[in-house]
Amino acid sequence: MTSEKPSILIVEDEAKLRRLLELQLSDEGFAVRSAGDAEAALRLLGQESFDIVVTDFKLPGMSGLEFLQAAKRTNADLPVVIMTAYGTVETAVEAMKAGASDYVLKPFSLAELVLVVRKEMAARQLREENRTLREALGHRYQYANIIAESERMQAVLALVERVATTNATVLLGGESGVGKDLIARAIHEHSRRSSGPFIKINSTAIPENLLESELFGYEKGAFSGATSSKPGKFELADKGTLFLDEIGDVPPAIQVKLLRVLQDREFERLGGTKTLKVDVRLIAATNRDLRAALEEGTFREDLYYRLNVVAIDIPPLRDHKEDIPALANFFAKKCAAESGQPPQEFTPQALQKLSDFHWPGNVRELENVIARTLTFSSGTQINAGDIHLDSQPQRPAGEGAPILPPGMTLEQWEEEMIREALRRANGNKSQAARSLGLSRNALRYRLSKMGVPDPPEKE
Ligand SMILES: Nc1ncnc2c1ncn2[C@@H]1O[C@H](COP(=O)(O)OP(=O)(O)OP(=O)(O)O)[C@@H](O)[C@H]1O
Numbered sequence: 232m233t234s235e236k237p238s239i240l241i242v243e244d245e246a247k248l249r250r251l252l253e254l255q256l257s258d259e260g261f262a263v264r265s266a267g268d269a270e271a272a273l274r275l276l277g278q279e280s281f282d283i284v285v286t287d288f289k290l291p292g293m294s295g296l297e298f299l300q301a302a303k304r305t306n307a308d309l310p311v312v313i314m315t316a317y318g319t320v321e322t323a324v325e326a327m328k329a330g331a332s333d334y335v336l337k338p339f340s341l342a343e344l345v346l347v348v349r350k351e352m353a354a355r356q357l358r359e360e361n362r363t364l365r366e367a368l369g370h371r372y373q374y375a376n377i378i379a380e381s382e383r384m385q386a387v388l389a390l391v392e393r394v395a396t397t398n399a400t401v402l403l404g405g406e407s408g409v410g411k412d413l414i415a416r417a418i419h420e421h422s423r424r425s426s427g428p429f430i431k432i433n434s435t436a437i438p439e440n441l442l443e444s445e446l447f448g449y450e451k452g453a454f455s456g457a458t459s460s461k462p463g464k465f466e467l468a469d470k471g472t473l474f475l476d477e478i479g480d481v482p483p484a485i486q487v488k489l490l491r492v493l494q495d496r497e498f499e500r501l502g503g504t505k506t507l508k509v510d511v512r513l514i515a516a517t518n519r520d521l522r523a524a525l526e527e528g529t530f531r532e533d534l535y536y537r538l539n540v541v542a543i544d545i546p547p548l549r550d551h552k553e554d555i556p557a558l559a560n561f562f563a564k565k566c567a568a569e570s571g572q573p574p575q576e577f578t579p580q581a582l583q584k585l586s587d588f589h590w591p592g593n594v595r596e597l598e599n600v601i602a603r604t605l606t607f608s609s610g611t612q613i614n615a616g617d618i619h620l621d622s623q624p625q626r627p628a629g630e631g632a633p634i635l636p637p638g639m640t641l642e643q644w645e646e647e648m649i650r651e652a653l654r655r656a657n658g659n660k661s662q663a664a665r666s667l668g669l670s671r672n673a674l675r676y677r678l679s680k681m682g683v684p685d686p687p688e689k690e
């Protein structure tokens with residue numbers, strides 16, 4: 232974004248409200264244009280460039296959904312914020328699915344609208360900067376306690392760096408043991424809130440009936456046993472960061488309450504009447520596919536969209552194996568320092584063995600394997616034979632034995648085999664396809680399904 236005023240297009244058929252928004256948003260420092268119907272708005276979108284569109288969802292001549300889609304066709308990155316009067320969150324959710332970035336429910340205050348608009352513009356700027364950063368990956372991100380040699384992990388850190396300085400809610404995704412806790416802390420430590428508290432709460436570790444009071448606190452007498460009052464995690468995290476681990480397991484009754492805190496930044500203690508306001512940055516993490524939970528109806532869509540302002544997906548270790556040698560050395564050094572032993576080195580064969588494994592438990596499993604290996608090996612070198620892996624990458628035999636390596640789905644296993652074949656064939660697709668008993672086209676089809684861009688052929 233330049234130092235010029237950010238430009239905003241308001242689409243609202245009700246003249247009075249339109250005028251009011253124009254005036255007030257100009258006061259807020261926006262360059263404002265407005266339109267009274269979808270057609271005029273689309274004309275303006277074709278002629279000028281805007282940073283953001285704020286539109287009524289009920290317009291004459293065209294449905295809100297149709298307008299949204301048409302506006303997105305002029306620029307797919309354009310943030311569109313919906314104003315909807317129906318008071319039903321369903322309409323808003325429908326709009327979010329069709330590509331709206333956020334919504335306000337009428338009647339709303341100007342402050343609320345401005346907040347949403349500024350947040351959207353910040354998120355857009357973040358996306359743009361991140362893209363440029365990735366393109367110019369000349370700069371490498373370095374964190375003392377995070378190994379990130381691979382491009383995949385560099386991209387994660389680029390995003391961490393960008394998002395840290397904002398107040399945007401972050402949703403961390405990734406399998407167990409990939410480093411979600413680590414990344415959540417890194418975001419906090421690189422934010423302006425770093426001198427404030429970092430509070431973590433894990434919803435699966437707390438029984439449902441206690442979770443609410445843990446989060447929001449309680450007043451004396453709120454329930455039998457509440458002999459004094461107690462602040463909740465939200466209060467404790469004031470001016471800092473609240474890390475909500477395993478968000479996918481939060482029960483529906485508490486999801487509603489979280490939604491309210493995210494929307495209004497306010498809540499009451501259990502049994503309390505005073506409304507409390509807090510300044511908290513929220514980071515949520517999940518090792519489940521929240522989209523599937525949405526479909527099953529176990530996770531609220533409106534909450535999902537509020538949490539998913541910035542999503543950071545941390546890849547499983549088997550997808551950034553380039554990091555394994557550095558990780559292994561990092562953990563070996565850490566162990567040596569803790570036990571006061573001289574550092575040991577891995578032989579190339581040992582590193583190869585580590586790299587060949589598929590690591591269903593990800594980085595945590597690697598860390599455990601290294602720690603165990605070092606406990607039982609003396610000498611200055613660690614050989615392949617010193618390393619004992621929990622499960623074997625080969626197909627286990629025998630009745631009752633699991634057919635797939637533990638922790639892997641059939642799809643992941645297939646992907647792993649394809650990657651391995653390509654590795655062994657040095658990137659030569661025809662050769663890899665032959666070794667898998669596939670035609671070259673069948674392999675290409677599977678690669679595209681995996682989201683692997685057609686790599687340049689190495690013959
Ligand atoms: N890139 C990395 N560099 C160094 N250490 C790492 C890295 N990723 C993970 N670790 C270490 O691996 C261990 C597991 O990471 P962490 O606890 O953050 O995983 P998680 O994704 O939160 O797992 P879970 O889903 O089980 O909560 C930690 O000790 C962490 O410090």
Ligand SMILES: [Mg+2]
Nearest residue numbers: 411412476516
């Ligand atoms: Mg964790």
